[in-house]
Amino acid sequence: MTSPSSTSWHQDAVTRFSGIFDDALLAEITEHGHHMKVPEGTMLMDVGQDMDAIPLLLEGAIKIMRLDKNGDEILLYFLESGDSCALSMGTYMGASKSSIRAVTERDTSLIMVPVGVGQEWMKTYRSWSAFVLASYQSRLEEMLEAIDALAFMDLPTRLRRYLSDKVKVQGDLTLHTTHQEIANDLHTSRVVVSRLLKNLEREGLLTLHRNAVEMKQY
DNA sequence: TCATTAACACGGG
DNA sequence: CCCGTGTTAATGA
Numbered sequence: 001m002t003s004p005s006s007t008s009w010h011q012d013a014v015t016r017f018s019g020i021f022d023d024a025l026l027a028e029i030t031e032h033g034h035h036m037k038v039p040e041g042t043m044l045m046d047v048g049q050d051m052d053a054i055p056l057l058l059e060g061a062i063k064i065m066r067l068d069k070n071g072d073e074i075l076l077y078f079l080e081s082g083d084s085c086a087l088s089m090g091t092y093m094g095a096s097k098s099s100i101r102a103v104t105e106r107d108t109s110l111i112m113v114p115v116g117v118g119q120e121w122m123k124t125y126r127s128w129s130a131f132v133l134a135s136y137q138s139r140l141e142e143m144l145e146a147i148d149a150l151a152f153m154d155l156p157t158r159l160r161r162y163l164s165d166k167v168k169v170q171g172d173l174t175l176h177t178t179h180q181e182i183a184n185d186l187h188t189s190r191v192v193v194s195r196l197l198k199n200l201e202r203e204g205l206l207t208l209h210r211n212a213v214e215m216k217q218y
Numbered sequence: 219t220c221a222t223t224a225a226c227a228c229g230g231g
Numbered sequence: 232c233c234c235g236t237g238t239t240a241a242t243g244a
Contacts, residue, residue, distance in 0.1 A: 155221085178235065189222055194237060210230070210235060 009035040012058050013111060016082055025125045029056070033111040038104050045102040051088045052096075053112035057081050060108025061169040065101045068187070074150075075162070075185040077142035078105060078169045084135045088115075105169055150187075158186055159196050163206070167215050175213045 010030040017026060033056070038044065045051065047067055055062075062079040079085060085102070096115075121128040149158050162185060166175050179197065183190040197213065200206050207214040 179237095180235080190236085191223080191238085192221060194235095198237075208236085 009058070009109070009111070012109065013056075016058050017056070020082075020131055021127045022125070025121065025127055028117075028121070028125075029111065029113065032117045033113050035109070035111055038108045038110065040104050040106045040108075042104045042108075043101065044104065045098050045100065047098060047101055049098045050096055051098050051115070053114050054088045054118045055079075055085050056111040056113065057083050058109040058111065060110070061105040062108060063103050063105045065103070066099070067101060072187065073101065073184055074187050076100065076146045077139070078165065080169060083138075084131070085139070155186070155188060155192060156196055156199070159193070160200075162186060163213065163215060173215045175215065176211060177213065178211055 013029055013033070013035075014026050017029070021029065034053075038060075044055070044062065057079055059081055061081075062085075064076045064079060064085070065073040066076055067073060079102075088098075118128070118132075122132065149161060153161070159182070162182065163175070166177070167173060179193045180190045182197075183193045186193070197206070197208055201208050204216065206216055
């Protein structure tokens, strides 16, 4: 691998994961991993689809959703740079069908590691198995937070959490979205989102525009 | 009481 | 004109 185009993502991978994986494993990742640049809004994985690779995020963000019986999406959490998807690790335990939908939230750069290769690394690289376990734990905690939000938080609170999450994930105070999209993510109606956003605007926390919400603080 | 559904007017692109 | 937005009235949980 000496061409500039292939070494560039190798460098990204090394800088992103150098503190996490040892050098030998980093070399294996650049050898066996497939690099992908994915534009915003791409569905990387859907419910029932086979999970044949483990994603390692370099740049960007991925929205992880579950579907209700009507096929409506419920937001679970976001994957960010340096994250992986614990559910794809489930393939280690025999499951191979995805139970979630994953859509890129912004332009994203990631490495896909074939499941079989990842399984070998579980035995040979302690830094890999530690990473998988840590990823499992952090994904589990995020899911528990999502459950808490759905079960115990009122809508105004959930909306504020959602907005601050989006700002963090997008790295931009101005969110380019519609009230309807927010309503879909929070699993409620647009009427409610419009009213709550209007309240927040009156409180001076944000400014509303067409197709955009400009946050003042978060 | 609060969310949802339907309906409507307004306005910017 | 089309679509996103803001609002209201009726209905339901």
